[in-house]
Amino acid sequence: MSLQLVIHAPDEASLARARSNARNLLAAAPDARCEIVVNAEAVVAAIALRDPATDGLVRLCGNTLRNKDLEAPAGLKTVPAAVLHLAERQAAGWQYIRA
Amino acid sequence: MSLQLVIHAPDEASLARARSNARNLLAAAPDARCEIVVNAEAVVAAIALRDPATDGLVRLCGNTLRNKDLEAPAGLKTVPAAVLHLAERQAAGWQYIRA
Amino acid sequence: MSLQLVIHAPDEASLARARSNARNLLAAAPDARCEIVVNAEAVVAAIALRDPATDGLVRLCGNTLRNKDLEAPAGLKTVPAAVLHLAERQAAGWQYIRA
Numbered sequence: 312m313s314l315q316l317v318i319h320a321p322d323e324a325s326l327a328r329a330r331s332n333a334r335n336l337l338a339a340a341p342d343a344r345c346e347i348v349v350n351a352e353a354v355v356a357a358i359a360l361r362d363p364a365t366d367g368l369v370r371l372c373g374n375t376l377r378n379k380d381l382e383a384p385a386g387l388k389t390v391p392a393a394v395l396h397l398a399e400r401q402a403a404g405w406q407y408i409r410a
Numbered sequence: 411m412s413l414q415l416v417i418h419a420p421d422e423a424s425l426a427r428a429r430s431n432a433r434n435l436l437a438a439a440p441d442a443r444c445e446i447v448v449n450a451e452a453v454v455a456a457i458a459l460r461d462p463a464t465d466g467l468v469r470l471c472g473n474t475l476r477n478k479d480l481e482a483p484a485g486l487k488t489v490p491a492a493v494l495h496l497a498e499r500q501a502a503g504w505q506y507i508r509a
Numbered sequence: 510m511s512l513q514l515v516i517h518a519p520d521e522a523s524l525a526r527a528r529s530n531a532r533n534l535l536a537a538a539p540d541a542r543c544e545i546v547v548n549a550e551a552v553v554a555a556i557a558l559r560d561p562a563t564d565g566l567v568r569l570c571g572n573t574l575r576n577k578d579l580e581a582p583a584g585l586k587t588v589p590a591a592v593l594h595l596a597e598r599q600a601a602g603w604q605y606i607r608a
Binding site for chain 1: 517520549590591592597600605
Binding site for chain 1: 413415417423424427430431432434435437438439442505506507508509
């Protein structure tokens with residue numbers, strides 16, 4: 312079975328690593344499924360610093376957006392709650408790393 | 411099956427995120443089981459900054475308490491070794507996030 | 510079944526915690542299998558600050574070594590891509606913590 316990996320980034324430094332992790336994973340395992348789940352301070356950084364190579368993998372936390380009074384820009388998807396999404400993906404058999 | 415999530419916090423910033431994660435998880439999935447496993451520098455922060463809404467979920471690392479010559483205050487539970495607890499919970503089917 | 514744990518360290522602070530986590534795990538569960546998977550800034554720290562008690566558990570990320578123009582010194586093993594190794598270990602049933 313192909314790998315299915317959620318990469319979790321809650322701050323700016325981990326978001327930069329997460330984008331690099333995702334590029335490295337897909338270079339080594341092109342069939343892998345991969346999401347970068349972004350919450351807390353990393354949501355601000357994901358909106359401010361776009362990356363065409365990995366923006367399609369990003370899932371912004373809806374709770375963080377609401378708490379910070381932000382809106383997701385075009386091209387960045389959201390999930391209602393990052394913590395719930397990360398738990399549900401693992402319960403469905405995905406692997407997890409915290410960047 | 412309900413979600414079962416251990417949230418790991420080894421420093422002060424991640425402890426604050428972990429408490430927020432736990433609140434968001436239980437708001438979205440009231441049947442979920444959730445623990446906040448606290449070790450290293452986060453143990454000092456968990457004792458200094460209490461949070462009635464999530465203190466009941468906290469598990470302080472016994473190794474850290476001993477190494478820092480601290481005692482768990484009333485209302486905060488402990489586990490003998492955070493690393494062992496986190497591995498055992500996952501081996502028993504729990505999901506994991508590092509806040 | 511014995512525990513099998515990958516401990517992930519992408520920066521210097523988390524590497525120090527990872528080494529401590531590994532010592533605590535093996536003290537509590539001597540039959541556990543354990544690896545410390547090191548990438549990003551932590552690779553520099555792992556090479557600069559050696560620890561005889563845990564160096565045998567370290568796996569340096571080959572992508573980071575190449576990107577930083579570094580070589581693994583004698584006594585420290587490598588994996589081609591930390592992100593892939595961490596996903597594959599979990600897919601094979603290992604537990605994961607991010608130190």
